[in-house]
Amino acid sequence: MTRKLFKFLLYLLCLAFLGVVAYAYIGPLIGSDFDAPTREIRQPVTLHAD
Structure with missing residues (x-):
C-alpha cells in the first residue's frame, strides 16, 4: 500500500x-x-564625506 502511494x-x-x-x-x-514590471526610480542620495 505504501509503495503504491x-x-x-x-x-x-x-x-x-x-x-x-x-x-x-x-x-x-x-x-x-x-x-517583471520595469520603471526607472530616481532617489536622491546624501553622501557624508569629510
Whole structure:
C-alpha cells in the first residue's frame, strides 16, 4: 500500500513538473506575460564625506 502511494505521488510530481514546463513555453503564446514590471526610480542620495 505504501509503495503504491509513493509511486502515485512520484507520478503526480512528474506530471506537475511537466505541466509547469509546458506552461512556461506555451504561456507567452496564450497571452501570459512573465516579464517583471520595469520603471526607472530616481532617489536622491546624501553622501557624508569629510
